[in-house]
Amino acid sequence: MASPAVHPTTASPWAPPQYTPPTRGDRIWRWAAAAAALVLVAVPAVRASGVLAFLCLTAALALAAYALVGGRTWAWVLFSGFMLIPGAVEGVRWLFTYRMSRKSGESGASPKSAASALRVTGAIAVTVFLVAVLVPLLRSADPVFAKLLDSWVAQLPRLEFRSVVGAIVVGCLAIPAAYYVYRGPRGNRVRKESSGHLDGLEWLLPLGVVNLIFLVFVVVQVNVLFGGHDYVLGDGGPDYADYARGGFGQLCLVTMISLGLAAGLGGLVRRETPGQRSLIRLMGGLLCLLTLVIVASALKRMLLYVDVYGFTWLRILSFSFEVFLGLVFLLLMIAGIRLRGAWLPRATAAVAVGVLLALVAINPEAVMARTTIDARLEHGRAVDISFLDGLSADAIDELLRLPGGQQRACALKWLRDDLAEPDPWYELNAARQHARAVLAGVRVGLCEDGLPHP
Numbered sequence: 001m002a003s004p005a006v007h008p009t010t011a012s013p014w015a016p017p018q019y020t021p022p023t024r025g026d027r028i029w030r031w032a033a034a035a036a037a038l039v040l041v042a043v044p045a046v047r048a049s050g051v052l053a054f055l056c057l058t059a060a061l062a063l064a065a066y067a068l069v070g071g072r073t074w075a076w077v078l079f080s081g082f083m084l085i086p087g088a089v090e091g092v093r094w095l096f097t098y099r100m101s102r103k104s105g106e107s108g109a110s111p112k113s114a115a116s117a118l119r120v121t122g123a124i125a126v127t128v129f130l131v132a133v134l135v136p137l138l139r140s141a142d143p144v145f146a147k148l149l150d151s152w153v154a155q156l157p158r159l160e161f162r163s164v165v166g167a168i169v170v171g172c173l174a175i176p177a178a179y180y181v182y183r184g185p186r187g188n189r190v191r192k193e194s195s196g197h198l199d200g201l202e203w204l205l206p207l208g209v210v211n212l213i214f215l216v217f218v219v220v221q222v223n224v225l226f227g228g229h230d231y232v233l234g235d236g237g238p239d240y241a242d243y244a245r246g247g248f249g250q251l252c253l254v255t256m257i258s259l260g261l262a263a264g265l266g267g268l269v270r271r272e273t274p275g276q277r278s279l280i281r282l283m284g285g286l287l288c289l290l291t292l293v294i295v296a297s298a299l300k301r302m303l304l305y306v307d308v309y310g311f312t313w314l315r316i317l318s319f320s321f322e323v324f325l326g327l328v329f330l331l332l333m334i335a336g337i338r339l340r341g342a343w344l345p346r347a348t349a350a351v352a353v354g355v356l357l358a359l360v361a362i363n364p365e366a367v368m369a370r371t372t373i374d375a376r377l378e379h380g381r382a383v384d385i386s387f388l389d390g391l392s393a394d395a396i397d398e399l400l401r402l403p404g405g406q407q408r409a410c411a412l413k414w415l416r417d418d419l420a421e422p423d424p425w426y427e428l429n430a431a432r433q434h435a436r437a438v439l440a441g442v443r444v445g446l447c448e449d450g451l452p453h454p
């Protein structure tokens with residue numbers, strides 16, 4: 001039998017928040033986040049780009065934290081990673097005080113459990129001390145035993161500073177992870193009716209004015225929004241850089257306004273009658289549609305810019321962010337159909353992960369090399385070798401498309417030097433191995449000074 005609902009007017013404002021246990025859908029979202037985190041962690045073993053590895057590992061950490069903590073709200077979806085900090089403190093205390101009662105089967109902390117932990121730590125310390133003393137003595141006493149130990153040590157991976165730091169970081173993350181697995185996911189907070197809803201139609205004034213501004217902007221400035229090369233290169237047209245940057249800044253400003261208004265519609269405006277719900281859908285849908293038009297304009301601006309200069313990390317990340325924002329507005333439109341958006345925070349996070357995985361799939365540094373080379377050669381300009389020098393092994397197949405001679409030799413020089421030595425065991429990477437195999441069968445000349453670097 002369902003528990004009786006608490007009327008919002010009877011609940012005390014000083015009462016602790018009420019929570020409901022996680023549902024089957026919550027568990028599915030958490031398992032999906034864990035699976036996505038595992039996929040993103042594996043990306044540095046496939047792609048050689050350092051920027052891409054940083055983005056994927058950061059996202060994987062946030063997804064893993066959410067998989068451990070759970071939650072439905074924007075705060076828990078966006079900031080669950082920060083729960084690892086207090087979780088580390090609580091995890092250490094839990095490791096030293098946890099004890100399972102044999103009689104009742106309930107967990108609890110006692111001085112005996114702390115004493116047991118100290119005894120185990122002491123036994124480990126004594127064991128390490130004995131090994132450190134006895135093994136060198138026996139090694140020096142018998143050459144056959146020493147040779148056997150040396151052969152074993154030679155098979156062990158080299159212990160370097162970075163691997164030690166990595167092991168410490170993994171250990172520090174494992175403590176809060178184990179604690180949250182033991183504690184279980186956080187319950188969902190019960191949403192209470194707010195008494196601050198706008199009863200009248202005063203919210204129509206700001207939203208209507210914004211929609212009117214956007215509509216005039218879209219209708220009047222058709223050339224600005226959808227103009228191609230003729231507009232940009234024509235008399236009085238803007239510079240390519242100004243054209244692309246203006247579109248991106250314009251999009252960011254529109255996004256902040258639109259998201260703020262959409263949040264206001266969802267949380268402040270009453271939707272009790274059919275007329276109120278229809279009006280919210282109309283005004284909110286128009287806002288999202290006009291914003292999507294400006295998103296499309298910004299994407300086209302960036303593509304025009306890339307067609308002449310090629311992609312860089314800043315341009316490809318800006319383009320990806322614009323695509324993500326466009327998808328978010330599509331989610332807002334879907335949420336506006338039923339005026340229910342409890343799923344929106346997690347769906348937005350899922351879209352962000354999808355955009356990042358798409359970025360991994362297209363191999364961004366190969367795209368940068370291809371677009372830069374094509375743009376320069378098609379417009380009769382010298383290829384920017386200094387930019388190509390900074391690309392990783394992900395771009396090797398595109399770099400080989402350069403005309404033979406000085407350009408290709410200089411573009412491959414840094415990559416050849418970087419791949420000259422084999423990678424340590426913890427840096428094994430499929431893209432770097434592929435680049436070594438490709439470069440082994442390619443003969444290029446020497447790179448001499450004096451090659452133009454525009």
